[in-house]
Amino acid sequence: MSRRAWFSRLAAAGAVLGTVGVLLSGELFGGVAYAAPAVVAPTAATQPVQVPDPNPEGPSAAERAAAQARAEAARRAARAAAKRAEAARKVRITWEKRGRPHRMAVVRSNRIDVVTDGRLTRQVGGGGTVTINTLDRALPSNWLATSDGTATLSAAIVLTPGTALEVGNPIKRLELIGGPTPQDATAIYTGSGRVSLNGVTVTSADPTTRQAVAPTSPGRPFFAVSARGRFEAVDSTISDLGTPSTGIDGGRAGVTFNQGATGSLVRTTVQRNTTGVELSRSDGVHLEDVTFTGSVGDGLVLTGDRGTTMKGIRALGNGDNGVVVAGESTDRPVTGITTKGNGGYGVVVVGQTRGQLADIDTTGDQSGGLRINRSTDVHVTDLTATDQPAGVYVHVSSARIVLDHLRTSGGRRGVVIEKSTDGLELRDSKIDGARVAGVGIGGKHVLLSGVQVSDSRAAVRVERGAEGIRLAGLVLDGGRDGVVATAGTTGVVIADLLARNVASDAVRSASADAEIIGGRITGGATGIDVAAATTISGVTIDGAAEGIHSRSSDLVRADEVSVDALNLGVNALPGSRFHLTGSSVHALEALRGPIQQHGTNDLSLPPLNLLSAIGVPLILLAIVLEQVHATRQRRAGIRRRRLPPVPVGATG
Numbered sequence: 001m002s003r004r005a006w007f008s009r010l011a012a013a014g015a016v017l018g019t020v021g022v023l024l025s026g027e028l029f030g031g032v033a034y035a036a037p038a039v040v041a042p043t044a045a046t047q048p049v050q051v052p053d054p055n056p057e058g059p060s061a062a063e064r065a066a067a068q069a070r071a072e073a074a075r076r077a078a079r080a081a082a083k084r085a086e087a088a089r090k091v092r093i094t095w096e097k098r099g100r101p102h103r104m105a106v107v108r109s110n111r112i113d114v115v116t117d118g119r120l121t122r123q124v125g126g127g128g129t130v131t132i133n134t135l136d137r138a139l140p141s142n143w144l145a146t147s148d149g150t151a152t153l154s155a156a157i158v159l160t161p162g163t164a165l166e167v168g169n170p171i172k173r174l175e176l177i178g179g180p181t182p183q184d185a186t187a188i189y190t191g192s193g194r195v196s197l198n199g200v201t202v203t204s205a206d207p208t209t210r211q212a213v214a215p216t217s218p219g220r221p222f223f224a225v226s227a228r229g230r231f232e233a234v235d236s237t238i239s240d241l242g243t244p245s246t247g248i249d250g251g252r253a254g255v256t257f258n259q260g261a262t263g264s265l266v267r268t269t270v271q272r273n274t275t276g277v278e279l280s281r282s283d284g285v286h287l288e289d290v291t292f293t294g295s296v297g298d299g300l301v302l303t304g305d306r307g308t309t310m311k312g313i314r315a316l317g318n319g320d321n322g323v324v325v326a327g328e329s330t331d332r333p334v335t336g337i338t339t340k341g342n343g344g345y346g347v348v349v350v351g352q353t354r355g356q357l358a359d360i361d362t363t364g365d366q367s368g369g370l371r372i373n374r375s376t377d378v379h380v381t382d383l384t385a386t387d388q389p390a391g392v393y394v395h396v397s398s399a400r401i402v403l404d405h406l407r408t409s410g411g412r413r414g415v416v417i418e419k420s421t422d423g424l425e426l427r428d429s430k431i432d433g434a435r436v437a438g439v440g441i442g443g444k445h446v447l448l449s450g451v452q453v454s455d456s457r458a459a460v461r462v463e464r465g466a467e468g469i470r471l472a473g474l475v476l477d478g479g480r481d482g483v484v485a486t487a488g489t490t491g492v493v494i495a496d497l498l499a500r501n502v503a504s505d506a507v508r509s510a511s512a513d514a515e516i517i518g519g520r521i522t523g524g525a526t527g528i529d530v531a532a533a534t535t536i537s538g539v540t541i542d543g544a545a546e547g548i549h550s551r552s553s554d555l556v557r558a559d560e561v562s563v564d565a566l567n568l569g570v571n572a573l574p575g576s577r578f579h580l581t582g583s584s585v586h587a588l589e590a591l592r593g594p595i596q597q598h599g600t601n602d603l604s605l606p607p608l609n610l611l612s613a614i615g616v617p618l619i620l621l622a623i624v625l626e627q628v629h630a631t632r633q634r635r636a637g638i639r640r641r642r643l644p645p646v647p648v649g650a651t652g
Contacts, residue, residue: 087113091113105143111127130163135165143155153174154207159189159190164195176204179217180217190224193230194232215244216244226260253278257279264288269291280301281303287300293317294318297318300315305330320343321348322365331356340363345367346360347371349378350375352375357378360380372398384407387411397422406431411433414431417442423445428450433456437456437461439459444466448470462483468491482502482505486511487511494516497521500523503525506521512554514530547585547587556578558570560583579596580601585601
């Protein structure tokens with residue numbers, strides 16, 4: 001075949017194949033011709049056409065709505081479950097912090113959560129401000145019972161911010177169930193809420209005996225007032241609450257105001273608690289007409305509290321101290337306190353700086369009236385102590401203490417200033433009837449100014465180790481001894497002493513280089529008795545049996561003294577050194593012993609009034625003895641011998 005014929009056949013075959021292709025394309029695509037699409041802006045008309053549901057037998061609209069409702073319900077249930085889980089988590093935390101009580105109710109602003117052994121078992125609407133009746137409706141029946149004005153509660157109550165628990169009419173008595181373990185205690189926690197008691201008695205109760213829970217039980221109920229929480233009690237009684245100390249745990253008071261807590265107790269009695277009430281860094285608590293009595297430990301404890309106001313506080317018969325002021329020092333005054341019959345001191349001040357105490361009356365506390373310990377710059381005014389072992393006891397490195405207008409009566413000692421005290425002033429005070437000593441001084445730099453001591457065994461005792469002691473304007477009435485300064489003391493100055501009828505020695509001093517300056521001593525056995533180097537100047541001694549008695553081997557100087565004694569004016573024992581200068585000494589025996597005179601001294605018998613004072617008692621004694629003798633004769637039947645008649649004319 002020629003090349004031309006081959007090409008002709010190839011062209012014919014291509015034409016046939018092209019015709020077949022055209023016919024096939026028209027059959028399959030319906031004669032649709034494809035062209036390049038034009039670019040247009042998207043409009044509603046150009047939106048894609050909805051593809052018809054490929055399954056015309058699918059779910060109906062109602063079924064789809066039901067499915068959506070089920071999904072929403074599931075979501076709501078999930079949210080509720082999450083909320084409940086969150087509530088359970090918070091409850092668990094609260095339960096842990098509150099000591100894991102077996103039963104607990106958490107009062108919130110919109111509901112009450114009921115918790116059993118840490119599990120949230122019920123949520124009841126309400127909350128906010130609740131009463132016992134509100135709790136009665138919310139809690140299980142065996143958690144709270146009320147009858148005839150008495151409510152018995154056996155669940156710990158926890159308040160949250162913005163909530164309150166009010167206990168009052170018609171409830172007159174609220175019993176908080178306790179038990180042998182802390183988890184049994186029906187404690188009430190204010191949280192940041194408020195607890196209010198009005199005219200109600202709150203006490204603990206044993207679940208079996210219904211008697212008060214023993215003070216040794218760890219499961220005793222209590223009130224705990226937290227930061228921003230508030231506790232108020234008016235015309236109420238709070239008794240038999242608080243937990244004991246276990247050594248690790250310091251225990252809880254019946255009512256504890258913690259840091260930042262506030263509130264008030266007015267016309268309220270706090271009795272038989274472990275510690276009555278403790279204010280621990282609280283803020284602005286008001287105490288008025290409150291009685292703390294029968295506590296196992298202290299009645300009222302103030303530790304770092306701020307802004308506390310006090311009036312009419314009575315601490316009576318508590319096991320330890322009536323009122324304790326300790327912890328961080330603050331500027332609140334401690335005032336208006338009466339104590340009686342407490343097992344420790346009436347008032348104790350420990351570790352305070354710039355403390356202010358006023359208007360305190362203590363009687364018959366077993367250890368003493370006021371104890372000041374490790375404190376500085378404390379000012380006490382208007383304190384009365386009656387029948388106390390020590391009216392005021394200052395010790396353990398206390399310094400710069402001021403006792404102003406102190407009054408003590410009876411007891412063993414009026415004021416005791418222990419040897420570690422450095423700096424104390426006792427002024428304008430009266431001490432009467434101390435069986436041992438009106439003032440006992442063992443410290444340093446002590447000033448007594450305007451102090452009056454009467455009918456005490458020893459008015460003032462300056463003990464060994466004391467130094468820098470000044471007694472100015474001291475007034476002594478009666479008693480056995482006046483001022484007694486023992487050996488081993490230095491820097492004792494007695495100025496302007498007034499001693500009246502002190503039975504033994506108005507001043508007896510063995511203090512080295514003591515000074516007795518000015519003053520007047522009247523009556524008594526001996527005016528001044530010295531056993532160490534002493535300077536006596538400007539002193540008047542009147543009516544004493546013996547004016548000045550010296551038994552010192554060191555020099556004793558008496559300058560410008562005036563002595564009007566009954567028996568001996570100045571008596572210097574053998575071996576004594578005594579210089580008398582410019583003085584007046586009147587007595588039956590003006591001078592005795594080795595006395596050196598300087599200047600001009602007036603020595604003579606006592607004045608007529610003293611001689612009369614000597615003679616008149618002797619005459620009275622003779623008359624009394626004569627009457628006694630005559631009475632004894634009459635009882636014995638002895639008749640008086642009749643005198644013979646006078647002869648006639650004998651009178652002439």
